[in-house]
Amino acid sequence: MSGNALKDKLLLLRNLEFQYKISEYTDKQLLSIQRSLDVARKNLFEQIGHMDFRLPEGREHAVLQELNNMTFSIQTQLTKDIQKAAMVAGETSIREYGQILSFDGQLDKTVGFNHAVPSPEQLRAMVNVPVGGKLMGEWVKDSFASNIVDGIQTSITAGMLQGIGTDKIINGLTQAFGMIKKDAETLARTSIASINNQAAERVYKANSDLIKKERWDATFEVSTKSGGGTCMQCGSLHGQEFKLDDPHIRPPIHHNCRCYMTPITLSYKELGLDVNEMRASLKPFTERADNRKILKAGQLEDVGFEQFIKSRDEKYQINFFGPTRFKMWKDGDITVRDLIDKNGNIRLLKKDSKTGEYIGLKP
Numbered sequence: 091m092s093g094n095a096l097k098d099k100l101l102l103l104r105n106l107e108f109q110y111k112i113s114e115y116t117d118k119q120l121l122s123i124q125r126s127l128d129v130a131r132k133n134l135f136e137q138i139g140h141m142d143f144r145l146p147e148g149r150e151h152a153v154l155q156e157l158n159n160m161t162f163s164i165q166t167q168l169t170k171d172i173q174k175a176a177m178v179a180g181e182t183s184i185r186e187y188g189q190i191l192s193f194d195g196q197l198d199k200t201v202g203f204n205h206a207v208p209s210p211e212q213l214r215a216m217v218n219v220p221v222g223g224k225l226m227g228e229w230v231k232d233s234f235a236s237n238i239v240d241g242i243q244t245s246i247t248a249g250m251l252q253g254i255g256t257d258k259i260i261n262g263l264t265q266a267f268g269m270i271k272k273d274a275e276t277l278a279r280t281s282i283a284s285i286n287n288q289a290a291e292r293v294y295k296a297n298s299d300l301i302k303k304e305r306w307d308a309t310f311e312v313s314t315k316s317g318g319g320t321c322m323q324c325g326s327l328h329g330q331e332f333k334l335d336d337p338h339i340r341p342p343i344h345h346n347c348r349c350y351m352t353p354i355t356l357s358y359k360e361l362g363l364d365v366n367e368m369r370a371s372l373k374p375f376t377e378r379a380d381n382r383k384i385l386k387a388g389q390l391e392d393v394g395f396e397q398f399i400k401s402r403d404e405k406y407q408i409n410f411f412g413p414t415r416f417k418m419w420k421d422g423d424i425t426v427r428d429l430i431d432k433n434g435n436i437r438l439l440k441k442d443s444k445t446g447e448y449i450g451l452k453p
Contacts, residue, residue, distance in 0.1 A: 097355070097357075098354060108187075112179060112182075112183070115178075116278065116282050123171050123175070127271050138160075165230050168230050172230075172281055173226060176281040176282050179285055180213050180285040180286070185205075188206070191294075197362070200361070203297060206296035233269075283347060287350055290353075291351070300361065301354065302333075302356060303333055305332075305351065306341070307350055308395065311375065322410055322411070323434060323436060324341075325395045325398075325399065325410065327343075327430065329394055329395065396425060414439055415429065418448075439451060439452070
């Protein structure tokens, strides 16, 4: 293996190590957010416990409005907590990517590596980039609206009409609050992943004279019971290379997406480095239970997703492709790369006009 190939693998290894650090940081932040939500839940339910549900018909709207007012402070605090967690992750990401790409400061002395330190205002702007078309505050507000207000309207209305006690109504709200915790976890993970990838992009573009391209790297994962794991879009994008100055799709592309972009730099000689030894990196993968517990972890010498999916069982392969695409793949008619177009959109299936059978993928 050439020195430059080893260099690229070293960068991949350092990126992988940092992605695991970010994952650990995210888990710690989630525990803090969940504890805050538990306290908020307790306080909210205490307030609900003093409400009079024995009201005449037609007062349901007033009760729901009061409930919505009660949750407003929780919404605001949850948004602030997630933004704070993401901003700290962004600051850490900028520093870490600077260290990774400057080869721990070696390029500072040779070609003048730019660490691209953003201002607090820029970090806040990075946090507030829309996820799925909506700002973070909108996601939080919508989650509360659907789960705490709309989602429990039936419980409250039924309780009022049936004359059941407040305790039973509150028991019905517990499930809705559990959904809020799940939404908060999803939003926190996605927000931190988003600012982490934006931080990488800023460092890469600030050093475009050193970086030729960037490569999409997906997280390889299988959920053993459901057969789920790395999605079709992320798996198909894995390994694709993009020029920095060409507009292209960037992660995260869906909630809980853990993909990231790895830089492809100039050669050792072009970077002015005199490095005698390098560690080659392997692509890790995990198998998890549906409760996210890791059951097995391993490494693959080739980082291609095509090889990874070939090493998995048929249940995962069918879940990844879908039955029709799976048959085409098994028959050798398509590869993983064929599943998406140049913009990262999943290609639809095309039918034979005479037989009605699926014969391939639409270009």
